[in-house]
Each structure stands twice: as C-alpha cells, then as structure tokens.
Amino acid sequence: MKLRSDLALVRDLVPRCSRVLDLGCENGELLEALFAERQCRGTGVEIDPDAVLGAISRGVPVIELDIDRQLNQFGDKSYDVVVLSRTIQTIRRPESVLQEMARIGGLLIVSVPNFGWWGHRLRLLRGRMPMSKELPYEWYNTPNLRFTTLDEIEQLFVKCRLTIERRITLGIHGDRRHGLDAWANWQAGAAIYALRAA
C-alpha cells in the first residue's frame, strides 16, 4: 500500500499503538495505514458523504460531523494523537478547533499549506491570487477559507499555548524540503507540525 507522501510523513510522526483521531480523514487512508503498520486504533472524522462511505469500506471507524461545531462530541484526553491534515485552511474557526484538539488529545499533528511560498508572493505581485499544485483552486471555487503563512500559523500556535515539538517543511511538489529553517516561510509549499499543549 502506497500512502500519499504527505500522509506518510504524518504517519511517521505517530507513535506505535496510539489511539488516533484523524480530523478530515477523507477515505481513511492514513488511519488504515496506522492500523496495519503501527498497531494503532482510532477514529476518523469526515463530512463528505462519499469519503465517509469509502472509510467504512476500508474498515476505518468514521464519525460524520462538522469539525467547526461538533468536536465537543469527544471526551477530554480521549485520544493520544489528534491529526488535522491539510484541513485547517478549510475550517471557519481554526483557533477554537486547535483548542478542542488540545483538549481531546496529547500529541497534535497539523499540516498546513503555506501561502507565503515565493511563487504565491510573485503571483500576488502580478496582481493574481495564489495558485499552485498545493492550492489548485480559483478564488471563486476554493474550499479554502483561511489563508495563512507558516509565520502566522506559528503565531496562532503560540496564542493557543501549543509548543512546536517538530516541524517538517515540504517543497512545492510535496517532497521533503531540506533548506534552512529561516527560509521556510519563503521556500516551503506546506509544513507538518507536531505540537503539544504548553
């Protein structure tokens, strides 16, 4: 089973035998891999009806709900790991979702596309909205509601009292980036963070 490359990076951050809550789990690909390869247990959360059905067919438990409003469904510290993979830009209230994640889990894994990537900045200078492989949408049909750079999401983590344990940055094609940390906000197409409540 070949896991999508960014999901493989997320998988590698999840400790063995964890109970994992995957917010925006799509068709359950990540959880299926975690169950099979890392002896994890867990639940997906998804709102797209077809994706929910896909997860059920894979044998991944999935709860159909709205991440923005209904995470109170989950108990305090009921999961070891809570994943929010390439989803934070589509939710209305990222700050309260991060707080809910910290309430539910111990380790939080959050991946975000970086609107600060140099190519986006160039497009903006040319008077066009950012578009790329990571952000392939036109402004009028994008599911993305929140646009952040790595610098700014990290400020939000501080505000939510989350400590960054680890940051992995990706190039614009989703490959792992090995450049200087200081240049990440220019060079990275996306980043994956491992966080814990301070």
Add this chain to the structure above:
Amino acid sequence: MQESLGVVETQTVRLFTADEPFTTTDGDTVGPVDVAFETYGALNESKSNAIFILHALTGDAHAAGLHAGDTRPGWWDSIIGPGKPVDTNRFFVICANLLGGCQGTTGPSSANPATGEPYGLDFPMLSVTDLVNVHRALLRHLGIGRLLAAIGGSLGGMQVLDWGLRHPEELANAIVVAASSRLTAQNIAFSAVARRAIMSDENFKQGRYALAGVSPDVGLAIARMMAHITYVSEDALSGKFGRELRPNKDKPGFGIDFQVESYLAHQGEVFLERFDALSYVYLSRVMDYFDPFAEEGITAAIEGSPLGWLVLSFDTDWRFGTGHSRRIVRWLEGAAQPVTFREIPSPWGHDSFLLKVDRYHATVRAFLDRALEVGL
C-alpha cells in the same frame, strides 16, 4: 440484482418451560416461553455469517419475504433479501418476536400455566435485557456462538445496544439505528398518554379483557394514532396531506373531515388487527426504563472486548433524533470503541429506518460487506 426472498415461514420453539422457566432481571420467572422466529439464507460451515434482526415496539418475526397467500412482505423487506444490504445470499439472517410480544412469542396475553388464563397484569415487568436474554437463548438453540452482527431500529436498536454492552463476546458488530440509550421526558410523556388511553378504556378491565371477550380497541387505536404522529416528520405529513379535506366535505363537523384524520383513523384501525393492548403497555414501559449507561461499570465489558459499532440517525426524526444517537456515540467513544456514526438526511422522520433511503442502505451495505471480509 435485488429480488424478494419469496415465501417464508414463521417457526416456533419452546426455549423455557414451566419447570425450567426464564428468569427476568428483576428475579421473576416466566415459563413456558415460546419464541416465534424466522430465518433466511444459509448458515455457513464455520457459522460465521449470522446476523440477528431486532424488531421495534410493534414489529414481529416476519421481517422479510412473503407469507404464503400474502401480498405485503415482511416489515424490513426493504433491507433484507437477495442482493439487498442484509444480503440473504451471503448472510444467515434470524429475526425473532420479542418476549412480551403478541405475535407468536410468549407475552402478557399468553396463558399463565398457574391459572390457565391469560397473564394480564400478572405478567412480570420486563427490561430490554430480558428481551435480549430470550434472543440469546434462541441463538444457543440454533447452535450459534457468535454473531457477525446484530441490527435493529428504535426499540430494536436499544436491544442491539444492550446486547453489545453486556455480551460483547457474542457480537462482532452492532448496528444501532434511530435508537436511544435513554428516553427523554418528552418520550416518556408520549408513552404515558398511550398507556393511559389503553388502560382507561372501559374494555381494558384491569388487563383481563380477553376473559370478558372484549378488547380495549378505542384506547389501543388512540395509542397507535398518537405514536404514529411521532414516527413521521411534520414535513412528511404536510407533503402527504397538507390541509386537504376528504371528498364531498362541504361544511365543518366533528367527524373525519381532514385527510390526515382519515389516515390516522386507518392506522389505528389496522393496528387493532395485529397488536395486543397488554403487549403495548408492557413494551412501552420497557422503553421508558431503558438507561444502560446509568449503570456503574456498564462499559467495562466492551472495554475488554471491543466490537464494531455503527450508529445511525435520521435528520428529521423527532422521536429519537440525532441527539439520542450522539449520546450513544459519546459513551461508546468514551469506552474507546471503534464507532462509526452518520446522520442520514431523510424527509420521513423516525420511520425512515424502515424505508429505502439510499445513503442509509449504502452505509449498512458497506459496513456489513466489510464485516464479512473481516469475519468473526
């Protein structure tokens, strides 16, 4: 690809006798206990494809297929049959009338061996656990140790929940549809009015109506009419009847003026032919008292032996709405169970669980297909 099961038959088996009676959770005894049940499909060699169907308040053992000479199929024929989500080509399906019922299984209108007369109100009070324990006895009788799945809607779902919580080793999967883990004050209030209608009917005679050769038809029909309103959504009733008057209705009176009144009267009328007032009184009370999560340590068994749960609600159900299902999911989640939950959009209210709603059926199909792949 989807067809009907064809002609099926109800069987009856005596699972408890007067000498070896069934003991309720309150310590009362009932014996003999006969159980009416039907089976569809074939049990495989490893006995790993059995699915138990749990019926709701007024259901019976005839879940699917046709009885000889009938034109209307069983109550859950929409989901059970060859090629249907509960696929009788692949699963061995069992459905039994529940304890306290009136369609072949021993209930309050059965003969009390001590007197030779119907039990009436001398029949013991029952709990959901009692209903489940009789189903479990049937399963042992059939020589099946573990079910691939149990599935039920409404009171059927409550039985699935109770079964899974208390005997998780007997179920690989549990499907709980449009059910509740605890009735609200409003639910109990409806239940109270139904019972009052029945028990204050002059023909109820303290439950000894059969001896007097009468039955509390007015009360039972009112109970059914009222319950029926709670089974459908306001939009479904509006869509079906609106404020339409009956044909030739020219001026207001106190009879059956509106089409919806005619429909309800008909629902009450046909119910009398198939249901017994004492069963209604007993089984509605069973639902009122169901509250398994109030028991200290109730989740200990499933924590030690998790099973796969599928919990479904319907967005227009106002009898056991999504809040009831979410409560079940919260408890199961808290006990670290693998739980899948969906709220299914459907205009039909509580009754949706009996109907062919595509997203609902696709979900049950995907879940059971996966269950069969994984096995016991």
